[in-house]
Amino acid sequence: MITQPQVTNYLSEHYGDEAYRELSGYEACGGFEGLRKALRMEPGEIVELVKSAGLRGRGGAGFSAGLKWSFMPSDDARPKLFVCNADESEPGSFKDRLIMERGPHQILEGILIGAWAIGASKTYIYIRGEYAEPARRVQQAVDELYERGYLGRSILRKKGFDHDIVVHSGAGAYICGEETGLLESLEGKKGQPRKKPPFPAQYGAFGLPTTVNNVETFSHVPFILARGVDWFRGIGTEKSPGTTLYGVSGHVERPGLFELPLGTPLREIIEHAGGVRGGRAVKGVIPGGMSMPILPPSELDVKMADEFLSERGTHLGTGGVMVMDETTCMVRVACVVSYFFRDESCGQCTQCREGTGWVNKICERIEAGRGTAADLELLDDVPSLMEGQTICAFADAAAWPIQGLMRHFRGDFEAHVAGKKCPFPESFEL
């Protein structure tokens, strides 16, 4: 059952307004009402509220944010930490950047509500190294909150509610967007995901109980508090309520971010982006950032929420929609994708370290016209050796797009092997 979507863009409604980036402008638009409301509630009530709102994490995995908060140990005397994952390293994703630049106080308010809910005393905002401007804006916003009593001791004169926020810039690695790779990096170590157990809620940053949430996930929280669960559940789908910022890139006329309810049909999202460039036909669409399996044109009517995409062998991921038109060589896509994952694999787990490199070499061999039928079999098989068997989901992220390309565009691969060269024009650009 899908609720009737309201026309709404609550996150980005005021992003065009420069004043909204500042505390006074944000407050003028109703900012921090959610926090004030939260501080009149018991922490446990807030966790339940966010759970019942059905807010799903917007960082890629789509896990219930309220449930994640509930994993934090309540009988643990150690300080608890929040980490805001602003690494946004998934290719095709650029929504968190916009939120940080245009609505930084949404994130911070969401953090403070969550901090009250789970008893966190400190938040680290881990921002990818390339995001210099977003880091500056977020730091400015944090400074404003300190000046105005929203951060520090006894926040909003609430005794016992203390919170600090530290803005931390990463050094540029995809894997530091994986939550435990991020924690390692935050601690000053090489960015390599941690084996689980222990999970971050037991042993997170600096060994303390930690919850990691994505930038956008935090941004939805103030609206849920201020406007209520029923309002939130009235947007999007039953299993995926609320909006998201779909980032559309690739062969479209007007690439950009479009805030739409979860469950908006893919075709409609592409139309928001002005449709395919030059009126060409769609060849394939990656629905949720580069690590998600590609969809063929026959699936364009899929509703863009995870419960529908997973039925089609792919996922919503970060909502980064990458559109490829009919001129696209899917083997070259495989080369680019596999090169990226080969380059970014942290190198810990055998399958990922060795598999990503091997897959990339096979793809490049096929693209160069030196591939054989045996190579196609390898591309069928090697990703299956990598999938689901490693410390983190990176190997899945490296395997899935190749599996998707082989599933839907095997013909492109076979044509390369049969013709001993790439049948697409060399001028082709991704």
Add this chain to the structure above:
Amino acid sequence: MPIISIDGTEYEVAEGRTVLQAIDDLGLLMSGVEIPHYCWHPKLPIDGSCRMCQVEIEGMPKLQIACNTPVKDEMVVNTTSERVQKAQRGVMELLLINHPLDCPICDQAGECKLQDFAFDYGMPGARTEEPRRPAKKASDLGPTIVFDQERCILCRRCVRFCREIPKTGELGVFDRGDRSLLELFPGSKLDNPYSMNVADICPVGALTTKDFRFKIRVWFLDDVESVCDQCSNGCNIYASRSNNRIYRYLPRRNDAVNDTWICDHGRLSHKRITENRLSEPKVARKTTTYTTALQSAGELVREAREAGKGILGVASPFASNEDLFVLCELLEALGAGPGVFSVPRGAADDILIKAEKAPNANGARALGFVESDVAGDAAELAIVLGHTLEPAALDGIETLILIDTEDSALAEKAAVVLPARSFAQKEGSFTNHANRVQVFQPIVEPSFEALAEGEILQRIGAAAGLADWNEKYDVREVSKRLSESVAAFGGIHLGNIDDQGRELS
């Protein structure tokens, strides 16, 4: 205690352990329960990266790594399912795509986990045609270790070892993805007192010791259980033997003594079995036959006893409990007082290395020998084991009978010199710093005539005319007498001490 089922067999395991740890606790890992693994090591932090130990656990949708999955009561583990086998084949294939497969010239061949597991769990052929990752060949990591980077499978055992055990942290994995390479940190050398352990824990031929590299193929070796004699810790070792020669010592696991490690000094002490040996029996500084030397020593003892001269026994902390007990018996039979001994001392650490640089000082103490750097002036004849006492300390004694394994200045002063077997050439036991009695076996035969100290002493006693000193020497009989007559050894003798030793009461 939780009960888990592995491939249909139930095991009672310790709470709070992971599957691999629990199986290792039971002593069944790879010898009863086969869960292949590379990065996991019982004495190092869990890494979880090689993915070789994946197993299927009922109720869990994905395969799990046995090394990091906590045991739970009623857990059902399958180590042989089709999914597990496919995962194992996958890991093996992927580990090998960048491996040089140079087994014919690799020193690890024969004791290589990559070879072993490729046979047991891998695929019959290769599906790659790409060139291997370029890497350094036979590079020098420091004074003890040679590194073949191209063979490295990046299990990071050596990295964790250097961080956790000597806490020197010389090694790291640099770069990422399939460019990952094990390297020394810039400006450092792998140079710490425990460096050679990295060669033992390296599952492949990437890290080998300069000492053993290319000396012999390992399938020509057999490993004899023994104990290191270089300090009072008594680290358990295997001595690898071939052609009546010791080629190397390897640490042998004993969680109460040395875990799975030994220090480099101890490891390299296998050379001492053949170096600087006292090999010729002498009477009045002239080489003679062993029988003549024994007879002369017996005569000297008989004369001293009959003349009522003072007789002193000097024990050696390098001699076995059994040898020292025969010395006790001889001194008692001769009416002499308790003997003395002295222990060489040096630097210690809080890992394995102890200050007492001999294996059996506590054995000497338990047998009543008095620690002293001087011999006293009451004696006219001294029966001296070893040369830990300074020669000057014995200056006032007219006649010395020296029984020793190594040549020393003392041999020049002795009336009779008798070459003895080292610990590697006889059976016996040492009592370590924590009063743990640990046994050793004969590993090699000396290339010259030599007897164990105990047997020499018994023959001297017989030659001196002591009643009942004529029976055939049997170290096991000596050990039984020791366990019956010295309270601390009550019930402990060579026949009932297992490979992990036993503590004195």
